[in-house]
Amino acid sequence: MSVLIKLRDQRNLSEAENQVREYILRYPKRVLEYTVYDLARESFTSPATIVRLCKKLDIKGFSRLKVLLAEETKYFQNIKLNLLDTTTIEKDDSPGAIIDKITNISIKTIEETRVLVNEEELLRVARLMKDANIIDFYGIGASSLVAVDGQFKFMRIGKNVIVHQHYDRQYVQAVNSDASHLGIIISYSGETKEMLQIAGILQKNGTPVVAVTSSGENSLNRIADHNLFVTAKETVFRSGAMASRTAQLYVIDLLYAIYCSLDYDEIIQKIQKTRIDQVK
Incomplete structure (x- = not known):
């Protein structure tokens, strides 16, 4: 850290x-x-x-x-990282300036998150995912898009993965979970009321909880059994939402790649089989 x-x-x-x-x-x-x-x-x-x-x-x-x-x-x-640097889109910025700023934001966000990556923790979570009968992704707003991305990746390699974008369905999903499930909750702030409620339900049901959340102390990372930390450069109109999504997607990609490395030959075959141009 x-x-x-x-x-x-x-x-x-x-x-x-x-x-x-x-x-x-x-x-x-x-x-x-x-x-x-x-x-x-x-x-x-x-x-x-x-x-x-x-x-x-x-x-x-x-x-x-x-x-x-x-x-x-x-x-x-x-690595030329300035932790106090913020990048905002100004009223008079040209399209070229906006493109350069967004590119820089994405690069710096990934570089900062790389500093937070704990290889041993990623490997532990990947093994938990391998052993779980069902993987449940949870997220609200922009984080729900990251959850859907994670679902598609792991579905392609034969895992039973569930994600719902509406909170009422996520609530039912959590209530019906048990120790054979693995819950992955994506929340940058770690203070989203709905995600904290989900975490509490999973904990009560004996479902292991993995949080993809910010490195600062928050309620979610205190509840979770495993934490995968991300960070975000302040961006655009002085908001970190765009960068936090970039960081979350990056961590899911790392998790997916490490998971695939656990059984490389078999998983490569599954990936090839589920390529869209192979589907008849």
Whole structure:
């Protein structure tokens, strides 16, 4: 997990904690030379505020935070990632400028999400999918489109996959699930009321829950048994919706490819068999 991305995406911070967050994100290299008292002075806060922020990030103290910052700032510099950069479509942008901005948003969103990818967790989820009798995808709004994409991919390779775009049907789907199912809930915010209700039902039914959600602490990733984290550049009209969809699709693609690698030869045959131009 990237501490810088987690710091940027962290929600529910106090005003003072947010001041520390903004300072670290803006000047990470300076922070490497600071004591906790230096950072408190420069961010107009207190050492206690910095300690509380570290706890919210699940980091054991300011010294550990500096170690993680040292590792990440060098890496982000090498791949030219600016975590504070935002890209918005302006009123007078030309079509060419819009094309360039959207292209940059998509590339940077995938690069940031790659930093969050946990290979072992992806492999664990892929194996759970292989063992499940039924895979249930859940999502509302733009996330429901990602769920449909996941359904089609795994249906092609012979998995019994269910997805409904209307919430009332998703609710029934969850109520009828059991331990032989695997529930994959897609929600960038992790706070969508309907998806939290679905997660609670699945948990009660003994259905393993996988969340595709943001790296910041949220209600969904606290409930889920497994978390696949994504991040999103702020985009277009100062909204992350377009980028979050790109990141979610990217993670589903990774999951699908790793799943296929578990039984490569057999799955390649299934993919060939289900090509549309092969269907008579």
